[in-house]
Amino acid sequence: MITRAGWGTLAASVLLDAVAAPLGYQQAGALSAGGIAAVGAGLLWTLRRPRLEVRREVTPVKVARGDAAIAMLRVTNRGRWRRNGLEAHDTCRDTAIVVDVPPLARNSTGTVSYRLPTRRRGETPVGPLRLDRADPFGLARRTTSYGQADLLLVRPRTVPLEPLNSGRQRHLDGSASRSPSGTITFNGVRDYVIGDDLRHIHWRSTARTGTLMVKELEDVSLPYTTTILDTRAGAYGGDDEFELAVDAAASVAWSATRRRFPVRLLTGAGELLSAKGGAEEAETVLDRLALVERATDADAPADVVRRAGSGGALVLVTGARTALTGVASVRRRFDQVVCVWVGSSSADDGPLVVPGVTVIEIGDLAELAAAWPH
Structure with a gap:
């Protein structure tokens, strides 16, 4: 060409x-x-098409927004002649990346690495990769494509937060519909499963049914957190504010699940995740929130709260001041209510005060960690 x-x-x-x-x-x-x-x-x-072996590796394949993601390119010359003037062209979302490949002697391998942009969340396609070979004067060029596009998942940034004080101690009979399995309160019996603690066998039920039965126990005091992320298109002043809101919601849900506490995560489109807690589910929280986007038809936080049930702690993350007053009417349904407002207040707006609700105004994640209730 x-x-x-x-x-x-x-x-x-x-x-x-x-x-x-x-x-x-x-x-x-x-x-x-x-x-x-x-x-x-x-x-x-x-x-003539050069005889090249090209391999590109993206590491890591999952990265927090703003952290480093590297593409490692290895090019091996399988031809009989030395290859000069090779130029690699890669794409990552809307960003074009051009890197020079070092001269390659016969059967030699050149390695070059370059950083991928990670400012935006989501599934980020990387590639496909193209190698251009030009003549010494740049008058003609041959382009060859290699491989397929890889996927880089850019997830929200997080800061560790302490779980909010909440639980189900007010239930006198010890039952709680969403309590995870635990070791404190008797809630019924069920069939024995291999691996169950033999000390929990309910011998009276076993004798009556002829089948091994074990006691089902629940911990009714574990903190249970319902996190709601406002995903309405007009709730934020721009993309940066929404990204910070996603980071805040991710920090709340991720911190609770990695401590093995149950979490329910909701957006204006419905339930995103219901987790009992654990390291794997903490990773799932970040994977799900990596794909969240704003929508014009998203429900208002007040409507989402009405469908969120009751009990435990409620955390609302929004960029709209009017959304905060909507949760004041349901604060009695929860042990603790925290509203995280993302944005910048003007002198005319005045402080955000909602009776019975802890309001946190943030401009970055560091402010969230500093103001978070302990």
Whole structure:
């Protein structure tokens, strides 16, 4: 393929010959012929496809927003001749990445790494990768595609937060519909499963049914957190505010699940996750929130709260001041209510005060960690 420089050289050569030939300028004719010959030589230089083995690795495949993600490119020359002038072209979302590949002798391998942009959350396609080989004068170029696009998952940033004080101690009979399995309160009996503690066998029920039965125990005092993320398109002043809101919601839910406390995560589109807690579910929280986007038809936080049940702690993350007053009417349904407001207040707005609700105004994650209730 002829490059722009090559087409320019051809056009200049033809024009020079057309002007100089009628006037008898032989030197100009020689220059014109030389330009055309240079373009032809460039095409011959790049005509044959180079025998290359190309491998690209993206590490890590999951990364927090703003953290480093590296693409490692390894190119091996399997041809008989030394290869110079190789240029790798990669894409990551809307960003074009161009890197020079070092000269490769026969059967040698060159390695080059480059950083991928991770400012935006979501599934980020990387590639497909192209290798360009140009002639020494840049008049002709051959482009070859290698492999398929890889996926880089950019997840929210998080800060560790202490679980909010909440529980189910007010249930006198010890039953709680969403309590995870625990070791404190008797809630019934069930069939024995291999691996159950033999000390929990309920012998009276076993004798009556003829089948091994074990006591089902529940810990009714574990902190239970319901996190609601406002995903309405007009609730935030811009993309940066929404990204911070997602980071805040992720910090709340991730911190609770990694401490093995149950969490329910809701958005304006419905339930995103219901977790009993654990390291794997903490990773799932980040994976799910990596794909959350704003929507014009998302429900208002007040409507989401009405469907959220009751009990435990409620955390609302929003960028709309009007959304905070909506949770005041349901605060009695929860042990503790925290509203995280993302944005910047003006002097005319005044402080955010909602009776019975802890309001935290943040401009970054550090402010969330500093103001979080302990």
